[in-house]
Amino acid sequence: MATHFSIQGLKAEIEGKEILKGINLEMKGGEIHAIMGPNGTGKSTLASALMGHPKYEVTDGSATLNGEDLLEMGVDERARAGLFLAMQYPSEITGVTNSDFLRSAINARREEGQEISLIRFIRQLEAKMKELDMNPEFAHRYLNEGFSGGEKKRNEILQMMMIEPSIVILDEIDSGLDIDALKIVANGVNAMRSEDRGFLIITHYQRLLNYIKPDFVHVMMQGRIVKSGGPELAERLEAEGYDWVKEELGIEDETVGQEA
Amino acid sequence: MTTQTILPVNAEALGQLSKQRQEPAWLTENRLKALELAASLELPKLEKMRIERWDIQNYGSYKAEASIASLAEVPASIQELIKDQESGSLLIQRNSGVVYSKLAAELAEKGVIFTDLQTAAKEHGDLVKAHLHTAVKADESSVSALHAALWNGGIFVYVPKNVEVTVPLQAVLLTDDGEATFAPHVLIIADANSSVTYVDNYVSGEGSQAVTHNGAVEVFAKQGAKVRYATIHQMGTNVTDLSYRRAIIDNDASMEWIVGEMNSGDTMSDTYSVLKGNGSTSDSKVIAVGSGSQKLNYTTRANHFGKSSESQMITRAVMREEATAIINGITKIEKGATNSDGQQTEKVLMLSPKARGDANPILLIDEDDVKAGHAASVGQVNQEQIYYLMSRGISREVAESLIIYGFLAPVVSQIPMESLQKQLQTVIERKLGQ
Numbered sequence: 001m002a003t004h005f006s007i008q009g010l011k012a013e014i015e016g017k018e019i020l021k022g023i024n025l026e027m028k029g030g031e032i033h034a035i036m037g038p039n040g041t042g043k044s045t046l047a048s049a050l051m052g053h054p055k056y057e058v059t060d061g062s063a064t065l066n067g068e069d070l071l072e073m074g075v076d077e078r079a080r081a082g083l084f085l086a087m088q089y090p091s092e093i094t095g096v097t098n099s100d101f102l103r104s105a106i107n108a109r110r111e112e113g114q115e116i117s118l119i120r121f122i123r124q125l126e127a128k129m130k131e132l133d134m135n136p137e138f139a140h141r142y143l144n145e146g147f148s149g150g151e152k153k154r155n156e157i158l159q160m161m162m163i164e165p166s167i168v169i170l171d172e173i174d175s176g177l178d179i180d181a182l183k184i185v186a187n188g189v190n191a192m193r194s195e196d197r198g199f200l201i202i203t204h205y206q207r208l209l210n211y212i213k214p215d216f217v218h219v220m221m222q223g224r225i226v227k228s229g230g231p232e233l234a235e236r237l238e239a240e241g242y243d244w245v246k247e248e249l250g251i252e253d254e255t256v257g258q259e260a
Numbered sequence: 261m262t263t264q265t266i267l268p269v270n271a272e273a274l275g276q277l278s279k280q281r282q283e284p285a286w287l288t289e290n291r292l293k294a295l296e297l298a299a300s301l302e303l304p305k306l307e308k309m310r311i312e313r314w315d316i317q318n319y320g321s322y323k324a325e326a327s328i329a330s331l332a333e334v335p336a337s338i339q340e341l342i343k344d345q346e347s348g349s350l351l352i353q354r355n356s357g358v359v360y361s362k363l364a365a366e367l368a369e370k371g372v373i374f375t376d377l378q379t380a381a382k383e384h385g386d387l388v389k390a391h392l393h394t395a396v397k398a399d400e401s402s403v404s405a406l407h408a409a410l411w412n413g414g415i416f417v418y419v420p421k422n423v424e425v426t427v428p429l430q431a432v433l434l435t436d437d438g439e440a441t442f443a444p445h446v447l448i449i450a451d452a453n454s455s456v457t458y459v460d461n462y463v464s465g466e467g468s469q470a471v472t473h474n475g476a477v478e479v480f481a482k483q484g485a486k487v488r489y490a491t492i493h494q495m496g497t498n499v500t501d502l503s504y505r506r507a508i509i510d511n512d513a514s515m516e517w518i519v520g521e522m523n524s525g526d527t528m529s530d531t532y533s534v535l536k537g538n539g540s541t542s543d544s545k546v547i548a549v550g551s552g553s554q555k556l557n558y559t560t561r562a563n564h565f566g567k568s569s570e571s572q573m574i575t576r577a578v579m580r581e582e583a584t585a586i587i588n589g590i591t592k593i594e595k596g597a598t599n600s601d602g603q604q605t606e607k608v609l610m611l612s613p614k615a616r617g618d619a620n621p622i623l624l625i626d627e628d629d630v631k632a633g634h635a636a637s638v639g640q641v642n643q644e645q646i647y648y649l650m651s652r653g654i655s656r657e658v659a660e661s662l663i664i665y666g667f668l669a670p671v672v673s674q675i676p677m678e679s680l681q682k683q684l685q686t687v688i689e690r691k692l693g694q
Contacts, residue, residue, distance in 0.1 A: 051651050054643060079653035091648035095666025104662060105652035142666070159652060 003029030003066060003082070003166045003196045010061035012049040017257045019045040021223035022061065029166065029196040034209055034234060037220035038242055040255035043202045044088060046220070047171040051085040052078055065167060080109055084165030086156035088172040093143040098155065099125060101143050102162050109163075128161045131191065133184050149176035157188040168192070169200045174208040186211030206238030219245055221254040265298055265402040268319035268441075274409060277322055286389055287381050294398040294408035304401040306528060306557045307620055308586045314526050314555065315500050316403075318470040322412055323440040325357040334360070337465045338432050349374050351431040353413040355440035370423045377414025377445055387418060391449055395478040395506040395534070403502050407474045411445040419454040419485075428490075428677065431460040435499060438469025442499075446477040450485035450513075457488040459680060462523075464495040471498055477505040481513035483537065490680055492520035493527070494687050497552065501527040511537030511566065518675055521548035521558060521577075522687045532561040535569035535600075545671050546575040547684065549691040550583030550615070559588040560604070564597040564630075573604040576671050578664055579615035580692070587617070591632055592624040601631040608638040609667045611660070664692060 005027040012020040019042045027033055037043050049056040050063055052075040063070045070078050093101070102125065107115045125139055132154050144152050153173055160168055170189070174182055189199065189212050201212065209217075209231070217233040218225045219242070226249055227233070237245075246254060269277075271292055278288040303311050328334060331342055334352065342350060349367060351374065352360040358376035367374070373384060381388045398408035415431050435442040450456050462473065473495065481487045493501055501523050507515040517531050533542035542562055550556050562571030577585050591602035608617030621634035641663055649659035668688065675681045 053647055074656070075647060075650040076653055076655050076659075079651055085651055087648070087651070091642070091645045093645050093649070093663060093666055095669035096662045101649070101652070101662065104649075104654050104658055108653040108655065108658065163652065 003198055005167045005198055006062075006064050007050070008062045010046075010049065010063060011059045012045060012056050013059055014045065014056050014257070018059070019223050019257045020049060021256070023225060025218070025225065027167065027198040027200065029198050030194065031216065032193070032199045032201065032212060032214045033216045033218065034201045034203060034214040035218045035220050035225070036203060036206070036234060036237055038254055039204065040258050041220045042223040042256050043220050044171055047085055047169050047202055050169065051075060051083065076108070079165075082166035084160055084163060084168045086153075086160060086168070086170045086173050088175065090144050090152050090156055092145045092147075094145055096143045097140050098143050099139040102159065105159065105163055124162065128158055131161070132158055132188055134158065150178065150181040153177055153185060154181065157185050161188060161192060166196060167198050167200070169202065171202045172204070173201070174203055174205060182208065183211060206234045209234045221246070221249075221251055223256040226251070265301070265303070265406070266317055267295065267299055268317070268406070269295070269321065269410070271295055281378060282382065283378070284381060284385050286385070290393065290398075291409045294405045297399050298402050298405035298409055301399065301402040301405050304403055304528070306586070307559075307588050308618060309555060309557050311528060315470055316472050316502065318438070318472040318500070319406070319410060319443070319474070320439045320441045320471070322356045323437065325354050325359050325440070327359045328352070331360070335434065335436060335465060337436060338434055338463055341432050341461050341463070345430065348427060349429045351376060351415055353415070353431070353433045353444050355435055355437045355442055356412045358413045364427070367425060371420040372423060372425060373416060373418035374429055375416055377416045377447055378412065380416035380447075384416070384418065387449065388416065388447065391447060391478065391480055392445075393478075395480070395508050396476040396504045403474060404476065404504060407443055407445070407476050407504075410441055410443045410474070411476070412441060412443055414445040414447070415460070417448040417456065417458055419450045419456045421451045421453060423454045425454075425456040428457040428459045431458070433460060433462045434465060435471050435473065435495065436465025436467055438467045438471055438498070442471055443474045445475065448479045448487060448489065450479075450481050450487045452482045453484040455486040457490070457677070459490040459677075462491070462493040462495055462501070464499050468498050471500070473499055473501045473503070475503045477503070479507035479515060481507060481509045481515050483510045483513060485510070485513045487514070488516040488518070488676070490518040490675075490677070492522060492684060492687060494520075494522040495525060497524040499523065499525045501525060501529065503527075503529040504532075505530065506532045506534065507542065508534045508536055509540040509542060512539040513537060514541040515543070517542075517544035517546075518680070519544070519546045520684050520687060521546060521556070522691050524552060524554065526555045528557045530559045530561070533563070533571060535562060535564045535566050535571060538566040538568055540566045540569045542571040544573045545674065547668055547671055547688070548575065548577035548585065549580070549688055550577065550585050551580040551691060551693070552583060553581070554583040556583065556585040558585065559590065561590040562592070562602055564593040564600045564602060566600075567597055568599045569597060570600065571602045574671055575606045576668050577608045577617060578611065578667060578692070579608060579617050580611045582612070582614040584616040585618070586620070588620045588622065589634065589636075590622045590624070591634070593627050593630050593632060595626040597627050598629040600627070603632065604634045606636045607667070609664065610638070610640050611664070661692065
C-alpha cells in the first residue's frame with residue numbers, strides 16, 4: 001500500500017498556550033517535504049505533537065497514517081505504525097547500551113518468538129554504522145551518554161536506518177553538525193529514500209537541502225504553514241531570508257506562544 | 261525509649277543445648293555471657309527508622325536438622341542454586357544446622373578449611389576462638405548479643421598463607437521451618453597473602469510463619485590477603501533480615517563486598533570495612549530492589565585507620581510499590597590515616613509515588629592529608645527518557661524495565677564473576693516482577 005500521511009487542521013498547546021493553530025499537510029511515499037521557518041514558529045512543536053510528547057496537548061484536527069488515526073495511539077503505537085522522529089535533543093540513558101536499545105526497538109515490531117537473531121542484528125548494525133562512519137564501539141556505549149552533538153544526530157539516523165519507518169520526521173537534524181557530518185547524515189537519508197517512505201525535514205537553514213533535495217518546501221510562521229512551494233522556495237529563503245515572506249503576508253512577529 | 265528485649269531462651273536451656281552439642285567450654289561461656297548482655301542492651305538505633313516496630317522476635321528454637329547425603333536430596337527451593345555443584349566446594353545450612361558439606365579435595369590438600377562453624381569450634385578451637393565475635397562484637401546491641409548467644413550451624417573458612425583459592429567457595433543458607441532458629445554465623449579468615457572468593461545465597465522456603473534471621477559475617481583479611489565476599493539475600497516476606505557484615509583488613513590486604521539485597525521482608529543490613537592496615541583497600545557494591553511495603557535500612561561503612569588506605573562504596577537501590585529504603589554511607593577517616601582515600605555513592609530510583617528512598621552520605625574526617633568524596637541522588641524514572649524509548653516503538657513496560665536495569669547495570673556489570681552477574685540479573689528480574 002502506498003504510504004499516505006495526512007495532517008488536517010492540527011492544533012496543539014503546551015501548558016495552556018496554543019502553539020499550533022491549524023496545520024494542514026499531505027505527504028505521500030517517495031516525497032520529501034521540508035518545513036522551514038525562523039525560531040519559535042512552532043516547527044518542533046509540530047514534530048513533538050505528532051510523535052505524542054506528553055507535554056503537548058492536541059486540541060483539534062487529525063493526523064492519519066495510511067488511514068489510521070495516529071492521535072488515538074500511544075507514543076509507542078505511533079512508532080510501530082510507521083512514524084519516526086529524529087529528535088533535536090535525544091535523551092541520554094545510562095546503563096542501556098545502544099545495541100540493546102536498538103534490538104528492543106526492532107523486536108517491539110515483531111511477534112513473540114519472531115525476534116531478530118543476534119547475529120543478523122549485529123551484522124545489520126555494523127553495516128549501517130559503517131555507512132554513517134560511526135565508531136563500532138558506539139554499539140556498546142550507553143545510549144547517547146557522553147555522545148557529542150554530532151554523534152547523537154548520527155545515532156538518530158542510525159536508528160532510522162535500523163527501524164525502517166514509513167514516515168520520517170527529522171527535527172533540526174542539521175543543527176550542530178559540521179559539513180562532513182552533514183554530508184554523512186544526508187547520505188544516510190538519501191540511502192533510505194524509497195517509494196513507500198516519506199520524509200518531513202524541519203530546519204532553519206537551506207544548507208541541509210543542498211544535500212537532500214526536497215520536493216516540497218513549506219514555510220511556518222505563527223503556528224501555521226503560511227507558504228508552500230517547490231525547491232526554489234528554499235533557495236530564495238536562503239538568498240533573501242524570511243522578511244519578504246513576512247512582508248508579503250503582512251506578518252510583524254512570526255513567532256508563536258512566546259512572551260513579548 | 262527503652263524496649264525490653266524478650267529473650268527467646270533462658271540461660272539454663274542455652275547452656276544445656278551447648279553441652280548437648282558438645283561445644284567447647286569457652287563457647288558455652290561466650291553464649292551465656294552474650295545472653296546476659298542481650299537482656300541489658302538496647303536495640304540498635306537505625307537512621308530514620310524504628311526497628312522496635314519491626315517483627316523481630318521470631319527466633320523459634322534450635323532444632324537439629326538431618327543431613328543430606330547427596331545433592332539430589334536438597335529441598336526444591338534451592339535446587340536451582342546448587343546445580344552443577346557436585347564437584348565444587350559447597351556448604352548448605354538448613355534452619356539451625358549445616359546439612360551438607362563438601363570441600364574440593366585439592367583445596368583440602370592445600371590446608372584450606374571449609375566447614376560448618378560448630379564443627380570448626382571443636383576442631384579448630386584456637387583459630388575460631390581468637391576471631392569469633394571480635395569484629396561484630398556481642399556487646400554492640402541486643403541484636404548482636406542475641407546473635408552471639410544463639411548462632412547455629414554457620415560457615416567457617418580458613419585459607420592458609422600464600423594459598424590462592426581460584427574457584428569460589430559457595431554456601432546456601434535456607435530457612436524453611438518457622439519454628440527453628442535461623443542465625444548462621446559466617447567466619448572467614450584469609451591468612452597472609454592468600455586469596456579467596458566466597459559466594460552465598462540466603463533463601464527461604466514455602467512457609468509463611470514469621471522468621472527472624474539474625475546473622476553476622478566476620479571477615480579477617482590478614483596481611484596482603486585478598487577476600488571477595490558475595491552474598492545474595494532473597495528471603496520471603498515472612499523473614500525479617502538483620503545482617504551485620506564486617507571485615508578487618510590488615511596491611512596491604514583487600515576486601516571486596518558484593519551484596520544483593522533482594523529480600524521481600526524488612527531488612528536491616530550493615531556492611532562495614534575496618535581498614536586497619538596501611539595500604540589496605542575495600543570496595544563495596546550493594547544492589548537492592550525493594551517492593552511491597554518493605555522497610556529497608558542499608559548501611560555501608562568504611563573506617564580508615566591505616567595510612568594510604570582506600571575505600572569505595574556504591575549502593576544502588578530501586579524501590580517499587582510502597583517500599584521505603586533508608587540508605588546510609590559512612591566514611592570515617594581517623595587521625596593518622598594519612599594519604600587515605602574514601603569515596604561513596606548512593607543512588608535510589610523510585611518507581612511509584614508511594615515508594616520512598618532516602619540517601620544519607622556521611623563523611624567523618626579527622627585527618628587533613630586525605631581525599632574523600634560522596635555523591636547521592638534520589639529520583640523518579642525520567643519521563644523524557646520513557647518518551648524517547650517509546651518513540652522507537654518500545655512499550656512503556658519495556659521502556660521502564662530498560663531504564664531500571666540501566667540504573668543498576670553500571671554496578672552489576674562491574675561484578676567480576678559472570679555467573680554471579682547472571683544470577684543477580686535473574687533475581688532482580690523476579691523481584692521487579694518481570
